[in-house]
Amino acid sequence: MVPTNYYLLLSAILFGLGIVAFVFKRNIITIFMGIELMLNAVNLAFVAFSQALGKPDGEVFVLFVIIVAAAEAAVGLGIIILTARNRRSLNVENVNLLKL
Amino acid sequence: MSAPLVIFFVLAAIAVAGAVSLIVQRHPIHSALSLIVVMVALAGLYLLMGAEFVAAVQIIVYGGAIMVLFIFVIMLLNAGEEERTNFSKLALYAGIPMAVAVTGLISAAIVNSSAVAAQPVTLTSTRTLSTLLFKEFVYPFELTSFLILVAILGAIVLAQREN
Numbered sequence: 735m736v737p738t739n740y741y742l743l744l745s746a747i748l749f750g751l752g753i754v755a756f757v758f759k760r761n762i763i764t765i766f767m768g769i770e771l772m773l774n775a776v777n778l779a780f781v782a783f784s785q786a787l788g789k790p791d792g793e794v795f796v797l798f799v800i801i802v803a804a805a806e807a808a809v810g811l812g813i814i815i816l817t818a819r820n821r822r823s824l825n826v827e828n829v830n831l832l833k834l
Numbered sequence: 835m836s837a838p839l840v841i842f843f844v845l846a847a848i849a850v851a852g853a854v855s856l857i858v859q860r861h862p863i864h865s866a867l868s869l870i871v872v873m874v875a876l877a878g879l880y881l882l883m884g885a886e887f888v889a890a891v892q893i894i895v896y897g898g899a900i901m902v903l904f905i906f907v908i909m910l911l912n913a914g915e916e917e918r919t920n921f922s923k924l925a926l927y928a929g930i931p932m933a934v935a936v937t938g939l940i941s942a943a944i945v946n947s948s949a950v951a952a953q954p955v956t957l958t959s960t961r962t963l964s965t966l967l968f969k970e971f972v973y974p975f976e977l978t979s980f981l982i983l984v985a986i987l988g989a990i991v992l993a994q995r996e997n
Contacts (some may be wrong), residue, residue: 741842744849744850747850749937751937752853753855778876781880785956791970793963798889798975800862804982805984815911
């Protein structure tokens with residue numbers, strides 16, 4: 735059997751890579767993918783704890799996270815389409831409407 | 835080394851390689867395909883932990899629905915390779931230390947904790963999960979259906995062209 739700590743370490747590494755993708759990528763869509771990667775890392779931790787504690791509650795939480803991620807993807811990609819249509823670019827540098 | 839441990843390391847290596855590939859690739863389509871690799875590897879890990887329903891949902895909803903939506907938007911907007919800008923230097927000097935610090939802190943906390951020991955894998959049946967979902971968590975479940983409805987309406991309002 736695999737120790738729970740291994741799953742949690744993998745989850746931490748994937749979360750860190752998600753942060754790197756979020757900070758470094760210049761394309762709005764790829765930044766969004768970084769957020770999805772972080773959500774997946776948290777899901778892995780949820781399932782690992784659920785299995786370690788012998789309670790299925792954590793898996794129900796994963797289902798909720800997946801539902802919220804789906805809703806987030808629908809609205810977020812709508813916003814991205816709107817931004818790309820108005821700014822003619824997908825670079826986050828050009829999305830500075832709220833900048834002072 | 836036991837068989838589950840070998841499977842874990844193979845799937846973990848695939849997942850980490852996919853995540854690194856997501857960051858390294860310049861073209862959004864390649865990043866999206868790398869993310870699909872990560873999600874399929876994670877579904878394999880869920881199966882390894884006995885969470886069969888979550889693994890199926892991961893493949894269907896994440897690998898199937900959400901990533902198809904992503905690729906659809908990338909192709910719709912005809913997204914090309916991303917260009918490097920000056921701001922990336924600031925991200926280099928502030929972003930890398932932050933990501934390393936977050937990962938290091940979480941990893942240190944995990945390594946130092948001894949509370950969770952290895953358990954034999956028990957299969958979580960879909961019956962158990964659905965009973966829990968529709969009895970204990972029925973109000974959050976109904977609220978998520980409302981959330982989905984609001985998200986659909988929001989996406990329609992955002993995407994429609996004003997004439």
